Every structure is written in structure tokens, then in C-alpha cells.
Amino acid sequence: MTRTTPPRPDDIVAAFPQLAPLARTATRLHPRPGSPSPRESSVGGPLLWPAAEPWPHCEGTHRVPAVLPATSPADVRLLRGIRAAARARPPGARSYTPQERAVLDRAGAGRPCPQGPVAMLAVAQLYVREVPDLRPPEGADLLQVLWCPFDHPFDRPWGNMPRTELFWRSATAVGEVLTAPPQPPAIQYEDYLPQPCLVSPEQVTxxxxxxxxxxDLRAQVRAWSARRKTGAEPGSAYDGAEDRYYDWELSVAPGWKAGGWAPWSFTDPAPQYCRACGSRMDPMLTIATKEWRADVRSWIPYEDRAGATQAGATRDAVRPDSAAPTMITVGDGYNQQIYACPAAPDHPHAALLQ
Ligand SMILES: [Zn+2]
Ligand SMILES: [Zn+2]
Structure with missing residues (x-):
């Protein structure tokens, strides 16, 4: 399984040689649904977690939803399974059967929010051998990311996205592997449970x-972009946004990735500094709601082009968005950007919603 990003539609360094020293590699992870084992890199897959080590639980204060009921991981899997089964049937037979409808109604009714510590969910595990843009501490070759499946109060750093914990370890030092990690009895949203995905890491610039x-350079790049997209088709992504061409297609790759440059969106760029030592932190991992925009298609890997949802296509629960294989949503559809301290990987990480 490989994923290949097409070459960029323009050679930006030929147009702006002063960008050359700013080139950084990023590793696009290209998560796609599958059945990963603990010995493989994955999103939402089983972790190579030592049986002798306690599973992380969140003991924070949780902002419990007032309207939406919480759900359980098992019910989310049921719901997704029923939708996938309906999707696999021929057109015309995709309505839910009465039995499916009964399960959907029962699972959709929700669960009480748990009191006390909540077992965290496995979000990703990445073997450094496959993801060259990770910078592990000495002796570590495996990064594991978990998050709390409940929202936290807005006045704390994690108010607008799931609270993550990162663990670096040496795979050979794990010994006996935990086979049935604790599951939270409920999670706040279906969208906080990543669908198990294999990854196909690919390095891009x-x-x-x-x-x-x-x-100065920003103004030049935007003016150049606007010239390149002059005459954008009415209603297309660039209609009225011609000067975003560089941002959307020539600079930062969308989707899950390690390293690279940050996908700033609704805030101005702001350097992130380590809380422990003050070093300027580097983007480490992007947890993305979407792998690409439906209306800007040049980042879609060749292997996914045929099945990629067209811009403007109607979406519903039965026809999920092909650009969202991990089925997670952070902050209404943004990216959770994780930063690490370059001076000491055991310093606390930081996260931004972008
Ligand atoms: Zn929590
Ligand atoms: Zn630091």
C-alpha cells in the first residue's frame, strides 16, 4: 500500500529562489481504514503497550455536553458498521433495515457521562523507522499518542480540543503487550473515536x-498567486481567493503528518515556546480532520483520485467523506497541531487548534 502525492502544480522555488532555505520535509501519514497490529504504525489502532504499565486515564474536569448524549466506543463501532453495510449494498437497497434502524436508535440514545478518571483512547502510534520526520529521544523508536475523549473547561489549554498525552518508548523494551486496554465507558462525541487505520508514510517538501x-515576500507571493489564478472559474475555490494559490497548493500539505510547517488557519502565526525551558518548539504532529479539501485537489494522492468525493457532492451518514478516513473531527473540522521541544523531548508538548 503506497500513497503518492502528485508533484506540485508549480515550481515555487523557481519563481522565488529565496524560499529554498525555508524548505522542510514533512511525512504525510496517509491513514486509511484497515486492521493494524500493535507492531505496525497506525491511527486508531492497537498500541504496543507494556502489560506491566498502567493505561493512562484522564483525571481532569470535564465539560459534559448539555444537549448531545455521550456515546460508547462499542456503540460508535456498531453505528459505523451499520452505515458501512448499508453503503456496500446496491443503490436502491441502501435504506436501513428495521433491524438496523432499531440498533441505530438504541445506540444513538446515548449513555451517561462517566464520573471520575476516564480511560484515554489510542489515537496514533508511529514507528520512527517509517516516519523519518519524527525526532525521538535517544533510545526511543516508537511514539504513542492518546487523548481524553471528553472536552475540558474553556479556561484551560485544552478547552477547544481533546487533551493529548505522548509516550516515547523503545519497542524492544516493551516485553509482554497489553491485549485488552481499558476502554472509556463513554466518549463525548462519536468524532473523538479514530477509525483504525494503517498508514502509508510519504515524505514531501x-x-x-x-x-x-x-x-515583502508575502506580498510578492500573493500577487504572483493572484496572477496565476486570474480568471478562476466562478464558484471554484479560487473565485475571489486567487491569492491563496501558494497557501493551498504550494506550501503546506493538508492531512495527518509529522514535521513540516504549521497549517495556520484562523489565527496569525505565533511561535510556540517550551513551558519548561523556553526553546522555540517545532511542529511535531498534525492530527487532521480532513486529508484534503474537496475543492483543491492537487494534494489528493494518485491512488485515491478515483474514489475522492467531488466538491459539492452531497454527504450524509451513509456516504462519508473520502477525505476523512480517520473519522475524527477536531474543533469543527480543523487540525490539532502538536509541538515538541527540540531541546528535550521529555519536556511537555504543546497543542494548537488550527
Ligand atoms: Zn479529560
Ligand atoms: Zn524545552
């Missing part, structure tokens, strides 16, 4: 978004 460039 990135440049900073225009907003991160110095003002």
Missing part, C-alpha cells in the same frame, strides 16, 4: 504559509 513569510 513544504514551505511556510504566506502568513509566516516576511511581509
Amino acid at each position: 513544504e514551505y511556510p504559509l504566506a502568513a509566516e513569510l516576511d511581509p
